[in-house]
Amino acid sequence: MMKRVASTILLCLAPLSVQAADCLQSKAIYGDADGAYELRFLPVESESATTSNRFELAVLKTDLRLEGFVMISGDPERANGMIMHNCPEGDVTGDDLAACIIWQGVIYSVASSGRIDLLPAETAVAAEQLLLPDFGPALKASSIADRITVTPWDVFGLKGCAA
Secondary structure: OHHHHHHHHHHHHOOHHHHHHHOEHHHEEEEOOOOOEEEEEEOOOOOOOOEEEEEEEEEOOOOOEEEEEEEEEOOOOEEEEEEEOOOOOOOOOHHHHHHHEEEEEEOEEEOOOOOEEEOOOOOOEOOOEEEOOOHHHHHHOOOOHHHOOOOOOOEEEEEEEOO
């Protein structure tokens, strides 16, 4: 009985990255170092040929939620991410779209070994960390800058897995 209790306690105390090894990218939840932002991946839920991943970025302690999409494009192919706020729907111009984009760039995964790679597909095992280059400065210079109190760094660590 004592061994079972000890095993259960050790399992609960194991690092999250070990427990989340089976988490799919489409269910991964990431947080920034200051605990001010949460990046939550969601299933794409469409047969879009261009969108490989989608996510929501929440500015914690506020009601601010931003939409994120990832499209594989370029030569060589890259996981190009885009975070938007209050984008118009339907037939929009390039200027309309540019006005609502908060950040765009390549999303990289970072393993605990230090290996840097592209964002995994939504059906693959979730990345341990994500690197969104220049995310913090882009957010600070964006249309929502007056609604944030903490400028995030560009790295988000895996903190959970949605059920």
